[in-house]
Amino acid sequence: MLFSININGERRRVDVDDDTPLLWVLRDVLGMTGTKFGCGAALCGACTVHIDGVATRSCVTPIDSVGTSQVTTIETIGETPAGARIQKAWLEREVVQCGYCQSGQIMSATALLSQNPNPSDADIDDAMSGNICRCGTYPRIRAAIKLAAQSGRQGG
Amino acid sequence: MSDVLSRSGESGPSLSRRSFLAVSSAAGSGLLLGLTLPAGRAEAASAGSFAPNAFVRIGSDGTVVLTMPYVEMGQGTYTAIPMLIAEELEIGLNDIRLEHAPPNEKLYVNPLLGVQATGNSNAVRGAWKPLREAGAAARIMLVGAAAKRWGVDPATCRAENGRVLHDASQRRLTYAELALEAASLPVPASIPLKPASAFKLIGTPAKRLDTAGKVNGTAVYGIDARPPGLKFATLAQCPVFGGRLKHVDDTAAKAVSGVRQIVRLDDAVAVVADHMGAAKKGLAALVIEWDDGPNAALSTQAIADDLGNATLKPGTVAQLIGEPDKAMAQAATRIDAIYEVPFLAHATMEPMNCTVHLRQDACDIWIGSQAVARVQAMAAKAAGLPVEKVAVHNHLIGGGFGRRLEADGAVRAVEIAKQVDGPVKVVWTREEDIQHDMYRPYWLDRISAGFDDKGRPVAWINRFAGPSVIARWLPPAFQNGLDPDSTEAAIDLPYDLPNFRVEFVRREPPGIPTAFWRSVGPSHNVFVTESFTDEMAAAVKQDAVAFRRSLLGKSPRARAVLDLAAEKAGWGAALPERHGRGVALQHAFASDLAVVAEVEVAVDGTVRVRRVVCAIDCGTVVNPDTVEAQLQGGVIFGATAALYGEVTIRQGRVEQTNFDSYQIMRMNEAPAVEVHIVKNTEPPGGIGETGTSAIVPAIANAIFAATGTRLRKMPVQANLLKAAR
Numbered sequence: 001m002l003f004s005i006n007i008n009g010e011r012r013r014v015d016v017d018d019d020t021p022l023l024w025v026l027r028d029v030l031g032m033t034g035t036k037f038g039c040g041a042a043l044c045g046a047c048t049v050h051i052d053g054v055a056t057r058s059c060v061t062p063i064d065s066v067g068t069s070q071v072t073t074i075e076t077i078g079e080t081p082a083g084a085r086i087q088k089a090w091l092e093r094e095v096v097q098c099g100y101c102q103s104g105q106i107m108s109a110t111a112l113l114s115q116n117p118n119p120s121d122a123d124i125d126d127a128m129s130g131n132i133c134r135c136g137t138y139p140r141i142r143a144a145i146k147l148a149a150q151s152g153r154q155g156g
Numbered sequence: 157m158s159d160v161l162s163r164s165g166e167s168g169p170s171l172s173r174r175s176f177l178a179v180s181s182a183a184g185s186g187l188l189l190g191l192t193l194p195a196g197r198a199e200a201a202s203a204g205s206f207a208p209n210a211f212v213r214i215g216s217d218g219t220v221v222l223t224m225p226y227v228e229m230g231q232g233t234y235t236a237i238p239m240l241i242a243e244e245l246e247i248g249l250n251d252i253r254l255e256h257a258p259p260n261e262k263l264y265v266n267p268l269l270g271v272q273a274t275g276n277s278n279a280v281r282g283a284w285k286p287l288r289e290a291g292a293a294a295r296i297m298l299v300g301a302a303a304k305r306w307g308v309d310p311a312t313c314r315a316e317n318g319r320v321l322h323d324a325s326q327r328r329l330t331y332a333e334l335a336l337e338a339a340s341l342p343v344p345a346s347i348p349l350k351p352a353s354a355f356k357l358i359g360t361p362a363k364r365l366d367t368a369g370k371v372n373g374t375a376v377y378g379i380d381a382r383p384p385g386l387k388f389a390t391l392a393q394c395p396v397f398g399g400r401l402k403h404v405d406d407t408a409a410k411a412v413s414g415v416r417q418i419v420r421l422d423d424a425v426a427v428v429a430d431h432m433g434a435a436k437k438g439l440a441a442l443v444i445e446w447d448d449g450p451n452a453a454l455s456t457q458a459i460a461d462d463l464g465n466a467t468l469k470p471g472t473v474a475q476l477i478g479e480p481d482k483a484m485a486q487a488a489t490r491i492d493a494i495y496e497v498p499f500l501a502h503a504t505m506e507p508m509n510c511t512v513h514l515r516q517d518a519c520d521i522w523i524g525s526q527a528v529a530r531v532q533a534m535a536a537k538a539a540g541l542p543v544e545k546v547a548v549h550n551h552l553i554g555g556g557f558g559r560r561l562e563a564d565g566a567v568r569a570v571e572i573a574k575q576v577d578g579p580v581k582v583v584w585t586r587e588e589d590i591q592h593d594m595y596r597p598y599w600l601d602r603i604s605a606g607f608d609d610k611g612r613p614v615a616w617i618n619r620f621a622g623p624s625v626i627a628r629w630l631p632p633a634f635q636n637g638l639d640p641d642s643t644e645a646a647i648d649l650p651y652d653l654p655n656f657r658v659e660f661v662r663r664e665p666p667g668i669p670t671a672f673w674r675s676v677g678p679s680h681n682v683f684v685t686e687s688f689t690d691e692m693a694a695a696v697k698q699d700a701v702a703f704r705r706s707l708l709g710k711s712p713r714a715r716a717v718l719d720l721a722a723e724k725a726g727w728g729a730a731l732p733e734r735h736g737r738g739v740a741l742q743h744a745f746a747s748d749l750a751v752v753a754e755v756e757v758a759v760d761g762t763v764r765v766r767r768v769v770c771a772i773d774c775g776t777v778v779n780p781d782t783v784e785a786q787l788q789g790g791v792i793f794g795a796t797a798a799l800y801g802e803v804t805i806r807q808g809r810v811e812q813t814n815f816d817s818y819q820i821m822r823m824n825e826a827p828a829v830e831v832h833i834v835k836n837t838e839p840p841g842g843i844g845e846t847g848t849s850a851i852v853p854a855i856a857n858a859i860f861a862a863t864g865t866r867l868r869k870m871p872v873q874a875n876l877l878k879a880a881r
Contacts (some may be wrong), residue, residue, distance in 0.1 A: 138821075
């Protein structure tokens with residue numbers, strides 16, 4: 001089936017089955033490999049994208065459910081104020097190790113910060129516990145989210 | 157020159173070269189992480205450049221390219237190794253380019269393993285001298301070229317920040333200006349290295365060089381390879397190891413839109429499609445009948461029973477001190493225990509994958525591998541091609557932990573590619589990744605200690621059974637029935653134990669492939685020895701830290717980290733009910749590490765690790781921020797194993813499938829991890845795996861402190877902790 005979806009502000013046309021997960025449309029059909037495959041079952045968060053600003057697991061999101069929604073991926077999340085702050089904090093706190101899960105972590109963290117500019121530890125747990133990091137960067141992810149929140153409060 | 161961010165040689169149907177570059181420059185780093193150049197282009201690129209060795213290339217355009225003989229899988233090698241080179245080459249870390257080394261066992265051998273591989277936490281140890289020498293040799297030649305041009309004594313020149321300076325005449329030349337002349341000079345025979353007191357970079361918390369692309373989606377892992385004309389495949393392998401494919405009905409799969417081809421192998425089926433979505437849908441539509449083969453009845457319990465029986469007979473003596481049998485017979489009291497650790501999967505976040513383009517006379521492979529030369533050799537064999545006809549393009553690695561020291565995935569992908577016209581990317585589903593891993597072995601220990609009438613330990617006898625990964629992976633290192641990995645940290649304990657014997661009984665489990673895992677041997681041995689040391693302290697009614705301390709007369713570095721960890725953790729301070737502290741002390745990977753874990757055991761037996769304090773002596777520290785990060789990560793990796801990690805076998809099948817049944821610690825469960833570094837100028841020790849092994853007994857010992865229940869089998873079983881106290 002032919003679908004026309006809005007990804008990172010551009011109309012993209014793809015011809016796939018209606019139940020094809022958005023993840024594979026992004027990665028394989030459109031070649032946008034920043035969004036990662038981890039589990040295929042919404043258990044790890046590596047494939048997280050934003051659909052109308054909401055953190056969503058693209059591996060279980062059928063293409064026919066996207067409709068006219070705006071899909072945002074790691075490739076352009078830095079163009080949003082929260083995304084830019086999160087990416088900067090990630091670099092400043094040296095969060096990254098292997099990095100494979102970090103696209104998803106950053107998408108989840110950006111969604112959190114967009115909706116809650118001053119998250120508590122419990123808020124961070126709630127928003128981030130769907131994202132697995134096998135390298136164990138959690139302590140630094142927590143620190144980076146707090147730094148990004150702080151820089152937001154300072155208008156940075 | 158290569159430019160990975162342009163994804164040269166790949167078809168990116170949606171993201172243009174321009175958009176990738178725009179994204180990459182937005183990240184604000186000067187670093188471009190280069191892909192391994194195809195052979196022809198590498199030669200072209202090296203024309204007009206100065207390449208005194210296999211690691212350093214300086215172009216007359218000023219480009220500095222460093223080729224990384226060790227891979228980056230998160231452990232910070234692509235920062236630590238450039239620091240070693242840059243320290244002696246006198247360049248900054250900005251504006252350098254990194255390249256993955258191609259397979260070449262001669263040029264890029266790991267001197268501590270004897271093969272081209274990254275593992276055993278020894279990249280910095282292996283690189284410490286040769287990579288500083290590589291930088292120094294280049295600098296000496298550049299200085300020589302400048303001195304020659306100026307007609308002055310090289311000793312009157314100095315190098316600084318990518319330039320050679322002659323202070324007396326206030327002349328200076330950049331490395332770019334000197335590159336071609338330097339290339340004509342002989343490589344120096346003698347390469348003096350800086351004393352530690354002169355280090356500018358080594359010892360500083362330099363920023364990682366691989367982060368920019370990892371936060372904006374442009375970093376390229378093996379799974380992201382996209383050669384032109386690529387097809388996508390996923391596979392089902394016989395759920396019982398050693399079984400065969402009996403029959404497959406692919407009628408429904410072939411009808412799936414986007415499915416191109418069904419590939420049948422002896423023990424697997426693959427679906428090739430236009431994208432992974434179609435491949436997965438096709439795979440689900442296959443009706444497969446397996447012949448389960450000889451291992452159809454295998455169970456974890458049968459393997460454990462076999463290991464238990466194996467420890468009833470003597471094994472190969474790995475270390476003998478004094479007269480342990482006699483001392484044990486004369487001991488006033490003794491304790492005996494059996495310890496067990498389970499099979500574990502690696503569960504790297506990047507699932508197993510390999511992209512292959514096999515032609516009649518050549519083969520290209522895109523992969524993220526800890527051992528590219530092994531991939532090349534095994535893929536060549538599978539393809540029926542000479543080794544030199546197989547090009548391996550290595551990538552950033554989305555988690556290694558030993559899984560990617562193996563080439564089984566590349567072999568499998570080549571088998572599939574043999575039946576596919578054009579390049580094919582084979583991606584394991586998470587379920588296939590977990591159910592067809594090569595597992596951290598199951599090990600079983602029978603261990604005893606004897607005490608004299610004053611409660612001093614007089615005898616230690618440990619006999620353990622399990623496989624030897626080394627015997628398969630690196631046969632020359634398996635000698636006289638022993639391998640250095642299986643016994644690491646079971647022998648050469650830091651403690652004064654006058655009568656001591658450790659025996660290894662090699663038993664290979666049927667039908668379960670085993671492999672290295674983060675911390676491998678020590679991940680088993682440190683759990684056993686440090687849990688048992690804790691039992692010994694309890695048996696003689698001594699404090700766990702004081703007891704250990706009394707045995708560390710010969711190990712001042714171990715004593716120092718133990719004291720530091722105890723002090724920082726507030727050892728001995730009161731804790732609430734069902735909270736406890738546990739300590740573990742480890743000498744492994746040439747580093748000394750003490751860990752104190754603080755746990756809370758809920759009424760229902762659930763264990764929460766609240767706080768972890770680490771004190772590490774890993775000799776000279778190259779990058780203290782990496783040391784901290786690796787201990788944080790290593791501890792969480794080990795805590796995951798302690799609390800949840802277990803692969804079990806029923807009817808020959810791995811029972812776990814995905815992250816619901818193979819649980820990984822998450823943000824809401826992760827402890828705070830403090831790291832304290834003992835600074836000195838001893839040679840560097842390993843760091844990447846240290847926390848993983850040390851945290852497991854620290855948690856088990858903390859649970860004992862909290863509940864009085866001693867856990868001798870991992871992972872933690874909450875039901876054993878419910879009724880305690």
